[in-house]
Structure formats: structure tokens, C-alpha cells
Amino acid sequence: MVNLTGLDVTSRFIVRVEADNYYDRTIIIRSIYQTQRVYLLNQSVSAVENQFFLDDLTGQFGDDTKLIIQRPLTINGSTSYERIVGAEFGVAGHTTTLEQGVRYRMIVESDGRQRIVGSYFAESDGQITLEVGSIVYPRPESGGVAFEAEKIEEDGQEHIRVRYNDTDGLTERLQITVYERGNKSNVLTSYDQLDVQTVTLKPTIPDEDTSWVVNVTADRGDTTYAVTYPVGGDYRVPSPSTARGSEPSRWS
Numbered sequence: 001m002v003n004l005t006g007l008d009v010t011s012r013f014i015v016r017v018e019a020d021n022y023y024d025r026t027i028i029i030r031s032i033y034q035t036q037r038v039y040l041l042n043q044s045v046s047a048v049e050n051q052f053f054l055d056d057l058t059g060q061f062g063d064d065t066k067l068i069i070q071r072p073l074t075i076n077g078s079t080s081y082e083r084i085v086g087a088e089f090g091v092a093g094h095t096t097t098l099e100q101g102v103r104y105r106m107i108v109e110s111d112g113r114q115r116i117v118g119s120y121f122a123e124s125d126g127q128i129t130l131e132v133g134s135i136v137y138p139r140p141e142s143g144g145v146a147f148e149a150e151k152i153e154e155d156g157q158e159h160i161r162v163r164y165n166d167t168d169g170l171t172e173r174l175q176i177t178v179y180e181r182g183n184k185s186n187v188l189t190s191y192d193q194l195d196v197q198t199v200t201l202k203p204t205i206p207d208e209d210t211s212w213v214v215n216v217t218a219d220r221g222d223t224t225y226a227v228t229y230p231v232g233g234d235y236r237v238p239s240p241s242t243a244r245g246s247e248p249s250r251w252s
Contacts, residue, residue, distance in 0.1 A: 013028070013029040014026060014027070014028055014029075014086065014087060014088065015027055015028075015029055017038050017040065019040055021042065021043050021044075022040040022041060022042055022043060023040065023041045023042075023043060023047065023097040024097075025038060025039070025040050025041070025084065025085065025096070026085060026086060026087040026094070026096065027083070027084075027085070027086045027087075028066060028068070028083075028086030028087070037082070039073065039082060039084045041084075041097060041098070041099055045099050045100075046099070046100040046101065047097050047098060047099055047100055048097070048098055048100050048122050048123065048124055048125050048126075049095065049096070049097050049125050050095070050096065050097075050098060050120075050122065050125065050126060050127070050128055051092075051093050051094070051095040051126075051127045051128070052067055052089070052093050052094050052095075052096070052106075052127075052128050052129075052130060053089065053093040053127065053128070053129045053130070054067070054089045054093075054108060054129070054130055054132065055129050055130065055131045055132070056132045057131065057132060058132050060110065060113060060132075061108055061110045061113070061115070061132055062110060062111075063090075063091075064088065064110060064111075065088070065089050065108055065109065065110040066086060066087065066088050066089070066108070066109045066110065067085065067086070067087050067088070067089055067094050067106070067107075067108060067130075068083055068085065068086050068106075068107040068108070068109055068114075069083070069084055069085035069086075069096070069098070069104050069105070069106060069107075069120075070082060070083050070084065070104065070105040070107065071084055071099075071102060071103075071104045071105070081105055084104075089108075093127070098122040099122060100122055100123070100124075101122065101123070102121075102122050103119050103120070103121050103122075103209060104119060104120045104121075104122060105119055105120075105208070106118055106119065106120050106130055108130065108132060114153075115132055115150060115151070115152070116151045116152065116153055116158065117130045117131065117132055117151065118130075118151065118211075119208060119209050132150075145164075145165070145166045145167070145168075145170075145171070145218070145220065145225070146163075146164070146165050147162075147163070147164050147165075147216055147218075147227065148161075148162070148163045149161070149162045149163075149214040149216075149229050149231050150231065151205070151231050152202075157204050157205075158204070158205040158208050159202045159203060159204050159205060160178055160188065160201075160202070160203055160205060160212055160214065160231050161200065161201070161202045162176055162178065162200070162201040162202075162214055162216075163199070163200045163201075164176070164196065164198065164199050164200075164216070164218070165197070165198045166196065166197050166198070166218075166220070169195075169197040170220050170221055171195070171196045171197065171218050171219065171220050172194065172195065172219045172220065172221075173192075173193070173194050173195075173196075173218070173219040174191070174192075174193055174196040174199065174216075174217075174218050174219075175190075175191065175192045175215075175216070175217045175218075176189075176190065176191040176192075176199075176201060176214070176215070176216050177189075177190045177191075177214075177215045178190070178201070178203060178212055178213070178214050178215075178231075179212065179213055179215070180210055180211070180212060180213070181210075181211035181212060181213045181230060182211075188203045188205070188206075188212060189201055189203040196218075211230060211231075212230070212231050213228060213229065213230050213231070214227075214228070214229045214230075214231055215227070215228045215229075216229075
């Protein structure tokens with residue numbers, strides 16, 4: 001039991017928990033009025049040490065961005081995702097110890113904004129860069145076109161949300177396909193319409209461990225914009241031959 005008397009009741013706190021024969025754990029206390037469970041990892045189990053960094057392509061997740069790691073736990077016969085790590089990335093990232101062979105859910109949070117960036121399979125020691133993606137069309141002088149694809153959670157369900165907006169209404173044809181990475185025949189959703197100004201797609205993800213790709217083609221006047229962008233999926237420690245070797249496609 002930790003005595004929190006005298007602390008600012010409006011603040012959140014990051015606490016480091018230590019115990020004999022267990023790996024240290026960092027958690028976020030959101031309210032001193034609520035009971036917070038802490039799940040420690042016994043040093044008797046096989047474990048890996050990973051250092052997590054953030055690569056924010058959206059500009060929405062600043063220096064105060066926090067890393068939240070969840071894993072499915074069965075408590076009293078009911079299985080749910082529980083927070084086991086909560087910490088700030090900071091300049092040096094965040095290093096933590098995870099049970100080997102377990103798949104975790106990775107979440108980033110800043111100023112009340114939260115993003116599920118995918119799952120991580122704890123396989124070996126190493127550095128992991130979590131990417132938060134958002135792609136925006138080059139803006140013509142007369143106006144702008146914007147596209148964004150992200151993984152979200154609503155009412156306990158995970159979705160891929162795809163948003164397209166043409167402020168001038170000049171898009172003659174818009175084609176969007178979301179399919180499994182490495183398996184184009186497994187299509188999650190598709191869209192093909194003429195004369196589009198604004199559209200939002202939000203298909204439900206049937207399997208959170210599957211990696212998905214969003215492919216968008218937009219005919220706008222004399223220009224065709226095209227992008228293929230990965231969303232969500234399973235992070236692993238990259239091998240030396242693949243580390244940082246594949247970046248999301250940009251509008252071309």
C-alpha cells in the first residue's frame with residue numbers, strides 16, 4: 001500500500017514499482033482516488049528487454065507522449081486486456097522487460113488523444129520504433145486534399161478508420177481498398193465512387209494481430225494521387241537486414 005496523501009488530486013503520476021524477485025515496472029496513476037493494479041513479471045520466467053521509441057508522422061503526439069502496454073490476462077475466469085506498463089517515451093525512449101513469447105498491445109497517448117499502433121510479439125531483446133501514421137496530400141494553391149488512415153478502438157471493438165477530404169470537391173474518382181498485408185485477396189473493405197468530396201470508412205478488424213494495408217487512388221483533374229500505407233499489425237524486433245529498411249509510401 002502506497003500513501004498518496006498530500007499529492008495534487010488533479011495530476012497523473014508515473015510510478016516505478018520494485019519488488020524482490022520481480023522485474024521493475026513503471027505505471028501511470030491516473031487518479032489517486034482509484035485503486036490501481038500493478039502486474040509484475042517474475043524473474044523466473046523467460047523475458048526480453050526492449051527499448052521503445054516513437055516515430056510520429058502526425059504531429060499530434062509531442063514530447064509528453066506516453067507509452068501504454070497491455071496484455072491479455074485471465075482474472076476470475078474472465079480474460080481482458082490489462083495495462084502492465086505506463087511511461088513517457090522521452091528523448092531516450094522507454095526500456096522495459098516483457099515476458100518472452102507473449103503478444104502485447106501497444107498504445108500511445110497524449111493530451112487525452114489515444115492511438116492503438118498495433119501489437120508486439122516479445123521475441124528477443126532489441127529496439128522497437130512504433131509508428132503513428134498520418135498521410136496528407138500535397139496542398140494545391142487553390143485548396144487542399146487530405147487523407148488519413150489509423151487504427152482506433154471504439155466500444156471495445158478495433159477498427160481501421162480511413163478519412164478522405166477534398167476541400168474543393170475536385171475529386172473525379174476515389175478508390176480505397178483495405179487488405180491484409182501480404183495477402184491482397186483478403187479484403188477488409190473496398191470503396192469506389194465518382195465525384196467524391198468527403199468520405200469516412202471504419203471497418204471492424206476481425207483479428208488484431210493481422211497487419212493491414214490501405215491503398216488509395218484519387219483522380220483529381222489532371223493528377224492521379226496514389227498511396228499504399230500499412231496500418232496496425234504485429235511489431236517485432238527487426239533483423240539487421242530489415243531494420244528501418246521499409247518506410248510507408250508517400251503520395252506520388
